[in-house]
Amino acid sequence: MNKYNETEKVLLLKAYIESGMSYCSFARSHNIPVSSFSFMLQEYGHPDVSSILELMKKVKLPTTVESLQAQLSKERKEHEAELKSLKKELDKEKLRSLANSTLIDLAEKMFNISIRKKSDAK
Known part of the structure; x- marks a missing residue:
């Protein structure tokens, strides 16, 4: 819709x-x-x-077609720029999440302790 x-x-x-x-x-x-x-x-x-x-x-x-087209073009460029920055933020967040997960994996292996919550925990 x-x-x-x-x-x-x-x-x-x-x-x-x-x-x-x-x-x-x-x-x-x-x-x-x-x-x-x-x-x-x-x-x-x-x-x-x-x-x-x-x-x-x-x-x-806008009252004229040309000014309406210019406004729509400007809005489209703004949306594209926003989308680009959001994709960049998402990529950074994915990388941060991967780094955290790797850090936890290394800590569990090195210190032989369980850090992550078990799925069957009560």
């Missing part, structure tokens, strides 16, 4: 109002589950053109 952010919801609602289609046919034509689109309509109270324009101002949506 797709999760739509605030910008996507407002843009979809604007396109719906401008299309003049029923909400079911609009949802199907945009490959959105009808129940999800119905929930969006309930969330925004079946908006009209003026309320959509107010929402666009509130969400600070």
Whole structure:
């Protein structure tokens, strides 16, 4: 199931109002589950053109296609950078976990004691 952010919801609602289609046919034509689109309509109270324009101002949506594309490109780059840093953190954490596990294995072998909890412990 797709999760739509605030910008996507407002843009979809604007396109719906401008299309003049029923909400079911609009949802199907945009490959959105009808129940999800119905929930969006309930969330925004079946908006009209003026309320959509107010929402666009509130969400600070660009008014031109070029500025919208630039904003989406910027957001995509930010998400890619965040993803890259999260992957790097994950790799560091995996390495740290491996080092800890190796340290425990060596300590158990060297001192001949059991450090890890046994699975059948009561």
